[in-house]
Amino acid sequence: MSAYTIGVDFGTNSVRAVVVDTANGHVVGTRVFDYPSGEQGVLLDARQPHLARQNPADYIEGLRVAVSGALHEAEGDRTFARERVVKLGEIVGNDYAVLDGLQPGDHLIVSGTQFLQDGAPVSEQMETPGTQNKSGSAPKTGN
Numbered sequence: 001m002s003a004y005t006i007g008v009d010f011g012t013n014s015v016r017a018v019v020v021d022t023a024n025g026h027v028v029g030t031r032v033f034d035y036p037s038g039e040q041g042v043l044l045d046a047r048q049p050h051l052a053r054q055n056p057a058d059y060i061e062g063l064r065v066a067v068s069g070a071l072h073e074a075e076g077d078r079t080f081a082r083e084r085v086v087k088l089g090e091i092v093g094n095d096y097a098v099l100d101g102l103q104p105g106d107h108l109i110v111s112g113t114q115f116l117q118d119g120a121p122v123s124e125q126m127e128t129p130g131t132q133n134k135s136g137s138a139p140k141t142g143n
Contacts, residue, residue: 012054
């Protein structure tokens with residue numbers, strides 16, 4: 001049975017979601033949501049010309065639209081099963097709690113999703129429970 005992961009990248013002008021087959025790096029679903037607020041998704045302030053902001057509501061809508069669109073596209077892959085999607089909980093610092101959907105031996109992409117391309121290999125970096133990652137914080141749940 002194939003295993004999939006969803007990656008989300010919040011950029012300056014848009015949010016991108018991808019659904020990836022972790023066995024081979026094949027992207028089975030993707031969707032980009034361009035932020036509708038401001039100029040190309042960026043809120044500018046003439047008093048602070050070097051400062052760019054995004055509308056927080058765009059992040060929420062972008063997450064909803066991008067993930068839903070990527071999942072919908074992924075359903076066209078005969079081995080993808082929407083019921084195998086993991087459920088995330090509260091974000092603490094830079095860590096996400098995985099509440100449901102992972103089984104022993106499952107893998108989860110937690111960084112670098114913006115570099116995913118069809119057929120690109122995905123390298124695995126395991127963290128042992130109770131150890132510290134490079135940032136010095138506790139490991140992300142579900143790694």
